[in-house]
Amino acid sequence: MTKLTAYKTSVSELETITATIKSLESQIEEIGTLTVSSSITIKQGASDAQYIFAIGILNSQILACKELGLNSTDKEDMKKSCMNLRTLTKELNDWLVFEDEIIDYKNNVFRLLTEKEKFSLLKYPKKK
Numbered sequence: 001m002t003k004l005t006a007y008k009t010s011v012s013e014l015e016t017i018t019a020t021i022k023s024l025e026s027q028i029e030e031i032g033t034l035t036v037s038s039s040i041t042i043k044q045g046a047s048d049a050q051y052i053f054a055i056g057i058l059n060s061q062i063l064a065c066k067e068l069g070l071n072s073t074d075k076e077d078m079k080k081s082c083m084n085l086r087t088l089t090k091e092l093n094d095w096l097v098f099e100d101e102i103i104d105y106k107n108n109v110f111r112l113l114t115e116k117e118k119f120s121l122l123k124y125p126k127k128k
Contacts, residue, residue, distance in 0.1 A: 003117065004113065007121070010105055010109060011106060013102055017102060024088055024091060024092040025092065028085065028088050028092065034078060036082070037057055040054050042082055044085070044089050045089070054082050058078055059079070062079065
């Protein structure tokens with residue numbers, strides 16, 4: 001792969017990564033903050049310990065509802081939302097790390113390009 005092709009590929013890859021990150025952020029924002037109990041709220045950035053505690057509380061509440069013959073649907077939905085939020089957050093963090101690596105790679109390749117190759121990247125403006 002030539003330097004110019006590598007650069008163009010990394011620019012294209014960054015566009016895809018950015019779209020993926022925006023999609024994940026949108027899904028996380030849709031979930032928002034989850035209030036598990038009066039003392040526990042889960043949101044993006046919560047630690048693994050917070051998720052463990054929240055899921056533990058929800059599991060206990062679900063079991064208690066079943067033992068008492070009560071409807072546990074809302075607790076089960078909350079648990080699914082918690083688990084989904086954690087999965088999305090972890091995935092987002094992985095994509096953000098990958099984005100940083102691709103940006104570094106793109107910048108390093110750009111520095112290797114000759115003046116002629118850099119000039120070929122310029123697009124002549126067109127009147128709209």
